[in-house]
Amino acid sequence: MREKVDVLLKEALIKISGAADSVGLNDLRVKYLGRNGELTALLKGLKDIPPQDRPAAGKIINEAREAIEEALKHKEEQLKAQEKQRRIEAERVDITMPGKRQALGTLHPLNIVKNEIVDIFTSFGFELCDGPEIEFDYYNFQALNIPKDHPARDMQDTFYINDNILLRTHTSPTQAHVMESRKPPIRILSHGKVYRSDDDATHSPMFHQIEGLVIDTDISLCDLKGILDEFARGIFNENTKTRFRPSYFPFTEPSVEVDVTCSMCGGEGCRLCKGTGWIEVLGAGMVNHRVLLNCGIDPEKYGGFAFGLGIERITMIKYGIPDMRLLFENEVRFLSQFRKGR
Numbered sequence: 001m002r003e004k005v006d007v008l009l010k011e012a013l014i015k016i017s018g019a020a021d022s023v024g025l026n027d028l029r030v031k032y033l034g035r036n037g038e039l040t041a042l043l044k045g046l047k048d049i050p051p052q053d054r055p056a057a058g059k060i061i062n063e064a065r066e067a068i069e070e071a072l073k074h075k076e077e078q079l080k081a082q083e084k085q086r087r088i089e090a091e092r093v094d095i096t097m098p099g100k101r102q103a104l105g106t107l108h109p110l111n112i113v114k115n116e117i118v119d120i121f122t123s124f125g126f127e128l129c130d131g132p133e134i135e136f137d138y139y140n141f142q143a144l145n146i147p148k149d150h151p152a153r154d155m156q157d158t159f160y161i162n163d164n165i166l167l168r169t170h171t172s173p174t175q176a177h178v179m180e181s182r183k184p185p186i187r188i189l190s191h192g193k194v195y196r197s198d199d200d201a202t203h204s205p206m207f208h209q210i211e212g213l214v215i216d217t218d219i220s221l222c223d224l225k226g227i228l229d230e231f232a233r234g235i236f237n238e239n240t241k242t243r244f245r246p247s248y249f250p251f252t253e254p255s256v257e258v259d260v261t262c263s264m265c266g267g268e269g270c271r272l273c274k275g276t277g278w279i280e281v282l283g284a285g286m287v288n289h290r291v292l293l294n295c296g297i298d299p300e301k302y303g304g305f306a307f308g309l310g311i312e313r314i315t316m317i318k319y320g321i322p323d324m325r326l327l328f329e330n331e332v333r334f335l336s337q338f339r340k341g342r
Helices: 002-017 022-033 038-048 051-090 109-123 151-156 172-181 221-235 289-294 311-319 332-338
Strands: 127-129 134-136 165-167 186-195 206-216 242-249 252-261 278-287 303-310
Touching: 002 022, 002 038, 002 051, 022 038, 022 051, 038 051, 109 127, 109 186, 109 206, 109 221, 109 311, 109 332, 172 186, 172 206, 172 289, 172 303, 206 221, 206 311, 221 242, 221 252, 221 278, 221 303, 242 278, 252 303, 278 289, 278 311, 303 311
Parallel strands: 127 186
Antiparallel strands: 134 165, 186 206, 206 303, 242 252, 252 278, 278 303
16 A cells, blocks of 8 residues: 555656646646545545554555645645746836826817806806706797797707707806896806707807806996906907997897907908908897896896807817817817817
């Protein structure tokens, strides 16, 4: 028995010592110590030898088993150490090599311009408000002096969910909600996405608006002109001038279109302003008395002005962007131009 066990032990130790990896080592564990392993078979064969010889034979086999287990443990530790060292070598970083430049993100140009606009008007004391994008026809049109048969609705063709619910065409409904729920004085800035059935180089079915509203006593068109003069100088440059042209909006009376001197040529005339030196940027006017009445405000005591502008239009003028669709295509090369400190 001893000779047989010694031969088996010697063979096992040699093979364990030469194991190349943990998989091969586990195969050897099964070969010698598994349920059907060679050493296990010797233990099972003890029943076939004389009873008086079994203790000595069992001791020999157990000693061999302990030796194999010790060899397996030692080899397993050795293989783990080797694997760890190989992993360290593979992950080694040469700090003398030039690093890879990390690509940095940037604010979208629409967000850059929106933040600038908000900063300007909040510095004037305006409060930023928001409202639902899915709106009732009453707040989107009727409360703003645009009844169901009014031709102005054709200019704001939008997406209807049903006859009474639609995607808002402007952020003015927020102003109606505020006027209904608060008493003057009111000085708010409403902003967000709006929707119209347009899609070309200068129009999008979804775009962003910011609208201002001031309701108080002794408010005049001069106050509106002063606010918009300061805004134009803040968003473009200190030399920017504004001019008012008569216009028509159902919710203001009188109504004006507001032009600014071209930010590219300074009013001299160029491709951007089509040689006129002026660019239209927003619409404005004094709040119509009917709108005040619809929202529960006494027009004999209070008055006010409102203005609205498209963030996309201001962005295109400010940066000389020829096609609005560039702002929605998420082209990284285009957007990276607006990274500060590039």
